[in-house]
Structure formats: structure tokens, C-alpha cells
Amino acid sequence: MFSSLKLRFGRAAVTAACFLGAGIVILAAAGAAWAMRVSPMVSELTTTGAGSAARIEVGNVGSAALPFETRITRMDIDADGNIVETDADEDFLVFPPQGVVPVAGRQVVRVQWVGDAAIDTSRAYYLWVRQLPVATDPDAVPEDSGAVSVQVLYTMKALIVVAPPGAEPRVEVVSVTPAMVSPPAPEIDPSLSNGAASPPPPEEPGVEVVVSNTGKRYALMSGATWIVEGTDTAGQPFRREYDSGEISKTVGVGYLAPGGAKRTFKLPTGVALDPAKPVTLRFGR
Numbered sequence: 001m002f003s004s005l006k007l008r009f010g011r012a013a014v015t016a017a018c019f020l021g022a023g024i025v026i027l028a029a030a031g032a033a034w035a036m037r038v039s040p041m042v043s044e045l046t047t048t049g050a051g052s053a054a055r056i057e058v059g060n061v062g063s064a065a066l067p068f069e070t071r072i073t074r075m076d077i078d079a080d081g082n083i084v085e086t087d088a089d090e091d092f093l094v095f096p097p098q099g100v101v102p103v104a105g106r107q108v109v110r111v112q113w114v115g116d117a118a119i120d121t122s123r124a125y126y127l128w129v130r131q132l133p134v135a136t137d138p139d140a141v142p143e144d145s146g147a148v149s150v151q152v153l154y155t156m157k158a159l160i161v162v163a164p165p166g167a168e169p170r171v172e173v174v175s176v177t178p179a180m181v182s183p184p185a186p187e188i189d190p191s192l193s194n195g196a197a198s199p200p201p202p203e204e205p206g207v208e209v210v211v212s213n214t215g216k217r218y219a220l221m222s223g224a225t226w227i228v229e230g231t232d233t234a235g236q237p238f239r240r241e242y243d244s245g246e247i248s249k250t251v252g253v254g255y256l257a258p259g260g261a262k263r264t265f266k267l268p269t270g271v272a273l274d275p276a277k278p279v280t281l282r283f284g285r
Contacts (some may be wrong), residue, residue, distance in 0.1 A: 035060075035061045035062040035152070036058060036059065036060060036061070036062070036066055036101070036129070036131060037057075037059040037061055037156075038057070038058055038059075039056070039057050040056065040158070041156075041159065042158070042159045042160075043056065043158065043159070043160045044161050044163065045111075045160060045162045045163070046113075046162070046163065046164075046165060047113060047115075047116070047117045047118070047162060047165070052112065053111065053112040054110070054111045055110055056127060056158055057106050057107070057108050057109070058099075058106065058107045058108075058109060059101070059105075059106045060101040060103055061104070062103065063103060065102055065103060066131060067098075067099075067131065067134040068098060068099060068100075068101065068107075068130060068131050068132060069097065069098040069130055070097050070127060070128060070129055070130070071087070071089060071127075071128045072094065072111075072126070072127060072128070073086060073088055073125065074087075074091070074123065074124070074125050075124045075125060075126050076124075077257060079261075079262045079263055079264055080264055081251075081263060081264070081265075085126065090114075091113065091114065091125070092111055092113060092114060092125070092160075093111075093112040093114050094110070094111050094112075094127070095109070095110050096109065098132075109127075111127060118164075119164055120164065120216065120259075121164070121167065121257075121258040121259045122161055122162060122163035122164070122216065122217045122218045122257075122258050123161070123163075124159065124161050124218060125160045125161070125162070126157045126160070127157070127160055128155060128156075129156045129157075129158070130153075130154075130155045131154045131155065132153075133153055159253075159255075161218055163218070164216065167216040167217035167258070168215050168216065169213050169216075169217045169219035169256070170215035171211055171212070171213050171215075171219050171221075171256065171283070172211065172214065173209070173210075173282075174210040174211060174212055175208075175210045176207050176208075176209050176228070176230075176280060176281045177208045178205070178206075178207055178272065178274070178275045179206060179208040179266070180203040180204065180205060180206065181203060181204065181205075181207075181208065181266035181267065181268055182200045182201050182202070182203050182204075182266070183268065204268050204270075205268070205269055205270065205273070206266055206268040206269045207228060207230075207266070207267050207273065207279060207281075208265075208266050209264070209266070209267060209281055210262060210263070210265075211256060211262065211265070212260060212262045212263075213256045213259075213261055214259075214260050216259070217258055218257055219254075219256040219258075220253045220256070221251060221255075221256055221263075222244050222247045222252065222253045223244060224244065224284065224285065225242065225283065225284040225285065226242040226247055226281060226284075227239070227241050227282050227283070227284055228240050228267065228269065228279070228280070228281050229280050230273045230277060230278065230279035230280065231273065231274045231277040231278075233271075233272045233273070233274050238269070238271065238273060240270070241284075242267065250266075250268070251265045251267075
């Protein structure tokens with residue numbers, strides 16, 4: 001079945017940044033454990049005017065001063081959801097690019113778009129906020145004391161999307177096919193598993209959904225309710241409604257790039273659907 005829907009998502013729809021705004025935890029030896037918070041995890045910018053800048057707050061909820069640095073990468077996603085990042089510091093002015101946040105303190109980082117003001121479609125970027133392994137605690141255990149300690153270094157990635165004025169998404173369902181699908185596996189830093197990949201979760205009955213966006217603005221698919229209907233292999237009618245919370249847990253924010261980009265999403269249904277019968281998907285609010 002083919003269907004289309006113009007999707008407009010405001011800031012309330014992008015709060016579940018579990019897929020694109022995920023934090024990466026890196027372990028290193030020495031020092032005390034620190035922690036940071038970055039907010040908001042998703043920012044929407046325009047190419048010109050007051051909306052072309054974002055204020056992103058770095059908070060220190062740890063027990064020692066928090067040195068950090070920033071970088072910008074452009075983010076592209078292929079049809080299978082694989083993310084490709086390229087350096088793009090030249091598209092933004094970031095101030096301050098690095099700093100030190102005191103205990104229980106906050107630092108506002110201003111991110112200003114300075115790229116092409118005439119881009120035709122929206123673009124997605126990551127702002128990396130990386131904690132630096134700098135000793136700032138005067139009470140830290142000396143290196144020659146023989147004691148072993150662990151420092152947890154955080155790298156948080158906030159999504160920044162830049163869109164031209166008036167750009168809108170246009171999402172179309174290309175196909176819905178019964179298939180065996182695997183639930184999403186938790187991401188684990190390769191350094192913590194000696195580079196070994198985690199085994200995939202067991203497969204279960206579900207559907208494979210292909211959607212495209214022919215508009216000029218990105219869409220976040222977790223901002224909509226997904227309604228799947230069909231017939232199970234026992235001949236019984238099937239209908240399941242997935243709210244935005246369920247979609248977020250399954251596909252993250254479901255970023256769908258503009259300009260004809262396609263994504264494949266896999267949803268568990270709990271029962272096997274008959275591939276010889278029509279299976280449909282529509283979006284609700």
C-alpha cells in the first residue's frame with residue numbers, strides 16, 4: 001500500500017533523542033569519576049536570522065571540575081540506518097569551543113550557523129561535547145601510590161538540524177512486508193568488549209517498513225503514532241497501534257533525511273502476518 005503524510009514535528013517531538021543524541025561512555029585509567037549533562041539533545045536551526053543559533057548547556061553533575069572540548073560533524077544516514085559522519089567545523093561558529101565547568105555548574109555553548117544560507121534541503125549535524133582527561137582534583141590518588149582507580153570520560157552527541165525557511169517533510173510509505181525481525185541491540189563501546197560485536201537478539205515476527213521523504217525538511221518518525229493492519233497466519237484480523245514511546249524504543253527518533261531519502265524500519269508485531277494478504281501502515285497523531 002502506498003500512502004503519504006505531511007509530517008510537522010515541533011520541539012516536543014524530539015525530546016526522545018535515544019537514537020541520535022546518545023551519550024558514549026569511554027573508560028580510562030586514573031582520576032575520579034565525573035559526569036556531565038548536555039541539554040537540549042536536539043536543536044533546530046534556520047539558515048538565517050535569530051533562529052540560526054542555538055544555546056546548548058553543558059552541566060557538571062560530578063564531584064570534580066569538568067574540562068571539555070567540542071567538535072562538529074555532519075551526519076548522514078543510509079537506507080539501513082547506518083550513520084556516516086564527516087568533519088564540518090567550518091559550517092558553525094562554536095563559542096566557547098572548550099572550557100572547564102565547576103562542580104554543580106553550567107556552561108552555555110553558543111552554536112551559530114555560518115554555512116551556506118541558500119541550502120535547498122535540511123542538513124543534520126552532531127555537536128560533540130567530549131570530556132577531557134585532565135587532572136583537576138587536588139585530592140586525587142597520586143600515580144605512584146600503587147592504588148588503582150577508574151575515570152569515566154563522557155562524550156555526548158547533540159543533534160543539530162539546519163533547515164531552509166518554509167521547508168516541509170513529505171513522508172510516503174513505500175512498502176510494508178511481513179518478516180522476522182530482531183529487537184534493537186544495546187550499543188556498547190567497542191573498547192569495553194575488545195572490539196567484539198555483541199550477538200544479535202533472537203528474531204521474532206514483525207514487519208519491515210520502507211518509507212521515503214520527498215520533502216525538503218527532515219522528519220522524525222518517532223513523532224507519530226504508527227498503525228499496522230493486516231491478517232495473521234491463522235486468518236484473524238490484525239491491528240496494532242504503536243505510540244511514539246514504543247517507536248522511540250524500537251527505532252530511536254527515526255531520523256528521515258529529505259530529498260527522496262529512504263529508510264527501512266523493522267517493527268515487532270508479536271504474531272506472524274500472512275504475506276499473501278495486504279498489510280498496511282498509516283500514521284496518526
